[in-house]
Amino acid sequence: MNLVIFGLSISSSWGNGHATLWRGLCRALAARAHRVTFFERDVPYYRDTRDLFELEGGELVLYEDWAELEPRAKRALRQADAAIVTSYCPDGPRASDLVLEHTRGVRVFYDLDTPVTLAALESRERPAYLPGYGLGGFDLVLSFTGGRALELLQEKLEARRVAPLYGHADPNRHRSVSPEPRFQGALSYLGTYSPDRQAQLEEFFLRPARSAPSERFVLAGSMYPAEQNWPENVVHFSHLPPEAHGSLFCSTRLTLNITRSTMARLGYCPSGRLFEAAACGTVIVSDWFDGLEDFFDPWHEIIVVRTHEDVLAALALDEQELARRARRTRERMLRCHTAARRAGELEALLWPQALGAALTVACEAAEGVL
Numbered sequence: 001m002n003l004v005i006f007g008l009s010i011s012s013s014w015g016n017g018h019a020t021l022w023r024g025l026c027r028a029l030a031a032r033a034h035r036v037t038f039f040e041r042d043v044p045y046y047r048d049t050r051d052l053f054e055l056e057g058g059e060l061v062l063y064e065d066w067a068e069l070e071p072r073a074k075r076a077l078r079q080a081d082a083a084i085v086t087s088y089c090p091d092g093p094r095a096s097d098l099v100l101e102h103t104r105g106v107r108v109f110y111d112l113d114t115p116v117t118l119a120a121l122e123s124r125e126r127p128a129y130l131p132g133y134g135l136g137g138f139d140l141v142l143s144f145t146g147g148r149a150l151e152l153l154q155e156k157l158e159a160r161r162v163a164p165l166y167g168h169a170d171p172n173r174h175r176s177v178s179p180e181p182r183f184q185g186a187l188s189y190l191g192t193y194s195p196d197r198q199a200q201l202e203e204f205f206l207r208p209a210r211s212a213p214s215e216r217f218v219l220a221g222s223m224y225p226a227e228q229n230w231p232e233n234v235v236h237f238s239h240l241p242p243e244a245h246g247s248l249f250c251s252t253r254l255t256l257n258i259t260r261s262t263m264a265r266l267g268y269c270p271s272g273r274l275f276e277a278a279a280c281g282t283v284i285v286s287d288w289f290d291g292l293e294d295f296f297d298p299w300h301e302i303i304v305v306r307t308h309e310d311v312l313a314a315l316a317l318d319e320q321e322l323a324r325r326a327r328r329t330r331e332r333m334l335r336c337h338t339a340a341r342r343a344g345e346l347e348a349l350l351w352p353q354a355l356g357a358a359l360t361v362a363c364e365a366a367e368g369v370l
Contacts (some may be wrong), residue, residue, distance in 0.1 A: 001035075001081040001356055002079055003083070003355050004077055004083040004103075005038045005085075005093065006073075006099070007039070008086060009046050010023060010052060010055070010060065011046060011060060012046065012047075012052070013051060013054065013242050014049035017192070017241075018112055018243045018273070019052070020276075021272050023242070024169065024170035024173065026038070026058060027057070028343035029057070029058075029309070029346070031257050032056075034347070035058050036058035037057060037061060037076050037194045038068065039076075040061070041061065041064070041066075042063060049239065053240070066091050066283075073079050074098065075103050076092070077102040082350045083099040083103040083105065083106070083107055084109070085109050086109075086111075086126070087110070087116075087117060087129050089129050089220040092131070093131045093132065096131040097131065099138075102264055106142045106354050107139045108139065108142060108350070109138045109159075110133050110141075110143075110165065111141065111145075113144065114143045114144055115149065115266050115269060116262055117154075118152050118156065121156050125211075126344045134158045135157040135159040136159065139353060140163065140350070142349070144164075145263065145266055145268055146268035147225070147266060147267050148266035148268075150164065151268075152181065161353035163349055165349075166270060167223065167270055167274070167337075168275050169276045171333075174245065175246060175281075176281040177259055179247070179250055184216065185219050185252045187252055187315065188248050188253070189218075189258065190245060191220075191258060192271065193221060193224040196260045196261040196262050203307065204222060204285070204287065204354075205256055205258075207308035208308050208312050210231050211308065211312060212315070215315070218234075218237075218251070219231070220248055221238075221240075224238075246276075246280045247278075249280040249282040250281070252304075253283065254284070254285050255283070256284075256286070257274045257287070258286075258287055259287055264288075266290075268290065269287045270292070274295070278329045278330055279333050281326050282326060283302075283311075283326045284296075284302040284329060285323045286298075286303070286304060287304070292304070295336075296329055296332055297332070300328055301328045301329040334358070
């Protein structure tokens with residue numbers, strides 16, 4: 001298939017979780033002989049932190065002006081078997097208009113931020129990336145979040161056909177590596193600052209750090225307030241490129257997964273970082289959300305924590321128990337949550353309708369010749 005995507009970013013991993021996910025998915029799609037054209041607005045904060053310049057098996061198109069891009073985008077859409085507009089695409093409404101009008105193949109909206117979308121609608125604030133007419137015009141609406149969120153997309157935005165497409169990790173990029181001294185510590189956390197994660201960060205990371213002053217705690221993530229008061233035993237890296245994620249995970253005894261409160265309310269919302277850490281063979285401690293057990297076993301694989309005391313208890317577990325959990329978690333990850341697995345799921349969702357559209361175009365062309 002020939003796929004066209006209008007997204008937030010694939011070229012820069014700074015301050016967003018979209019880029020790493022798209023990179024793994026696009027590599028996996030290319031391995032299945034599909035071709036991706038990714039349109040991304042060239043904004044200064046991603047330009048200055050760009051860590052990908054070419055798309056394997058596809059094309060990365062950076063643009064500054066939508067009016068100049070539009071003719072090229074129309075040409076690409078006319079040849080597309082499927083076109084996808086994502087949440088937080090800076091030109092989401094205009095891209096949606098273009099996709100719905102000019103795509104002969106499957107027209108898709110992929111909400112990688114469904115809880116944020118639904119929370120905004122609850123507050124009567126329409127996210128800027130949504131078209132004003134809702135999602136009823138799309139053939140398929142994908143969601144990074146499953147469960148009740150899928151029903152709400154139908155109820156509130158008139159989505160006709162909905163399906164989850166969860167996060168993943170690419171085991172070729174995320175795997176066990178040698179520890180690095182700069183990252184070594186008892187507990188690590190990788191995540192961009194978010195106000196609705198801050199209470200959990202305080203409970204599950206900063207309080208344990210204060211309670212264990214002889215241990216080293218390592219946090220990596222951008223956009224934290226300048227006035228953030230870190231405990232003395234917390235080391236903060238303001239940005240970590242994707243190729244360094246494995247080194248961070250493999251350099252601490254445990255790593256922490258925190259779910260944004262807007263996501264946890266709906267459940268079925270595993271983060272991409274959860275899968276990355278699992279692929280690296282790292283012991284994961286995570287807060288709870290409904291549906292977590294559908295992704296990892298909270299009794300034998302990851303460790304679920306509800307208080308800072310639970311985190312300290314996890315840090316006190318013996319190495320044999322930690323190694324057992326890490327092994328089981330990685331085995332589950334490789335069976336169920338790889339980028340290749342998600343590419344296959346996306347292909348299965350798109351292929352029947354894309355094939356039908358291609359046959360229609362072929363028939364019309366044949367009739368024109370006859």
